[in-house]
Amino acid sequence: MIQGVGERAGKVLAQDAYGDGATRLVYLEQGWRPAETLWYYHADQGSVLMPYEVLVNLEQADNPRPFISPEHLTRFRLLNQHPTPNNPDGLPVGFARHKDRVGLTCAACHTTQINYRGTAMRIDGGPALIDMIGLFAAIEASLTATLADQAKLARFTAALPGPRRAAARDTLTETQAWFASYAAANHAPTREGFGRLDAVGRIINQTIRFTSDAKNSLTVDAPNSFPLLWDAPRHDYVQWTGFAGNAGAGSVGRNAGEVVGVFGQVEVQHYETEEAAKRGYKSTIEGNALVAMEESLRRLQSPVWPEELLPAIDRPLAARGEPLYAQHCVRCHALLDRDDPNRSVVAMVTDIEKVGTDPTSARNLATAKAPSGVLEGAISPTGQRYGATVSAVALLGDLVTRALSAQPLAAAQAMVNAKLHKQEKTPKQGEHREDPNDPSVSLLAYKARPLNGAWASAPYLHNGSVPTLYDLLLPATQRPRRFAVGRWEYDPKKVGRVSDGEVPFVLDTSLTGNSNAGHEYGTGLADADRWALLEYLKTL
Structure with a gap:
């Protein structure tokens, strides 16, 4: 271990x-x-x-x-x-x-x-x-x-x-x-x-920098925690809003989008015909490395609570918590065997109104638009002509699709890997809305995943607005409204990082994008049951 x-x-x-x-x-x-x-x-x-x-x-x-x-x-x-x-x-x-x-x-x-x-x-x-x-x-x-x-x-x-x-x-x-x-x-x-970034907003602004002008950038006001990566290649859908599928060349497309956000360069071109567009865009994106990294991550396992280093798990108490997990959590957070070489994850996607967590990130993604810039009138990857404005999701999709068109071997290898691992496009699961006439509706949701290794991923919720798992099991009105973020020191009792004091950064949940509301599942438990459920979570 x-x-x-x-x-x-x-x-x-x-x-x-x-x-x-x-x-x-x-x-x-x-x-x-x-x-x-x-x-x-x-x-x-x-x-x-x-x-x-x-x-x-x-x-x-x-x-x-x-x-x-x-x-x-x-x-x-x-x-x-x-x-x-x-x-x-x-x-x-x-x-x-x-x-x-x-x-x-x-x-x-x-x-x-x-x-x-x-x-x-x-x-x-x-x-x-x-x-x-x-x-x-x-x-x-x-x-x-x-x-x-x-x-x-x-x-x-x-x-x-x-x-x-x-x-x-x-x-x-x-x-x-x-x-x-x-x-x-x-x-x-x-x-x-610390530990957060409006990553999608900043990725979109990089695409705007390449297609029109940085002065058209959008406000970035939806901080997200960095998602954990173990089992990510085994998910059907990834990202906090579940908008990115892993089927086909989805994995390399997702990672190419990440490279755009972390300062890769893309030379966007105006293509009038689909034949011309096959040339794609020159970029610094290393497609083959992205494919190799995804396959390496497929071998990464979630960490197990290290009882040699942290206080030993109270096994009788954890046993009391197991049925509580089955009652309150497992519907969205399925159990997963970290040692199963064929494990796969079906994401549960829940409408923002139902889950009740801060909606800013999902709403920004669903509504963001930008000038088409150099792409106005050009042929899109879906065969339409761009108008004067375009959805941010489509704009990012254009850069990713065209950049990978210039690297067909990487895209082909990603598709082969997806087939090898039986990753096929499937409908999203969970309580969320779909509208065939308005694809943005499906973006108004957040994704749940198995909780194996969750003990090592504090702070919690998509925006990092709850410091510990114990606090997450409290009613939203009882959760800390302000707490420190950025400490490495661990709190094994409440399961999270030390969050008292003012150093190095204080997260204020009253600010835009920082709400700690919602996800009120199991929050009505008696405190003794809450501690039992928490102890069980350490075993995952």
Whole structure:
């Protein structure tokens, strides 16, 4: 169940800025070998966020220490690594090199850590606590400071290879301008903070950047937690709203959309005919790597509660909770055997009015529209002509479809894999609406999944608005209205992370997109039964 660090090259601090240090790092057994973990951490998906030489040579804004120093990056809840052959500069989990650029890969948002009494546990595929926007603001501040400070600029320039020194200022200026532009285009009235991002909104804004102009960007006010990834390739539908199917080439399409959001580049073209459109769009998306990553994730298992590291499960109490789970939970959260090589997941999709959780994310997706820009009048992947405006879902679908048209082998391999694993297009299950004349209606829902490993995925609900599983079993009016997010230290009693105090970020559930209402299933239990159900949840 417990594996040492070994070849995984993980690194922790004895003391970090928020009091969550550790002296020991372990990996939980999840079906991956160390080499598979390291590949996942730094696999190139095609993200080109910034020049590699800028990131590795940049200083912090207010001192001469390296920006990528472990003590600094931990402030943003990045997971530090020792140098390895595929990561020679010891960049944190989720950073990957693409030629002379560096960007993000899945692991940045889908690898987590839990600390308990001096031991850190890395959990592959778990929802990260990364403060992405805080990180970007710090990068922009460091770029601005370097351009303004001759001593900083001189040290940065001297660190570059000789032929690149003459372009140092121009490179910094161009990079700083991009970060400033990104911040301006993604107006976020509700701060996302740690462990959350309006990922779909920001992906849509990247498609708008490629098709018309960043000034047409939409407000991003629906923070979502990063979904956990174990068993994701085995789902029929994925994403919080269940809008992405895994049948056919769906998996590589979904992941290509993710690359668009994390700063891949796509060269959108206006195609008048379907024959011309077969050429697709040039992009930095690494389709074959996305297919390989999906198949690797198929082997990833959910983590089992580590009784060697956390308090032992009270088995008699958990046994009392099992029938309560059957009564209140299993209808939407089916039980799943993590060791079954043929396991599959049928998502249960529930209308936002029925589940009652914050509707902002689903409504934004269903109603978002954008100018067609360069695509106006062009032929769409479904054979129609684009008008002056287009739904955001269709716009993203265009970029993904056309980018993969230029990489037919990756798309074909994804389809072969789907058939091999018997993933076929099926109707969505659950209590939700469908309207054949208005596909957006089906987006007004949220997806439920099996709860294996849920103990390692706090905070809870799609927007991370509930800190612990115990709080989730309370009536919504009794759940915490404000709590701290970003601590790695674990609370094994309530099952979640330590969330008292004000550090490093306070989530206020009264703000747009942050509601902690809804999902009132099992919330009427007597407290003794609530604790029994909670103990059973630890066993999943």
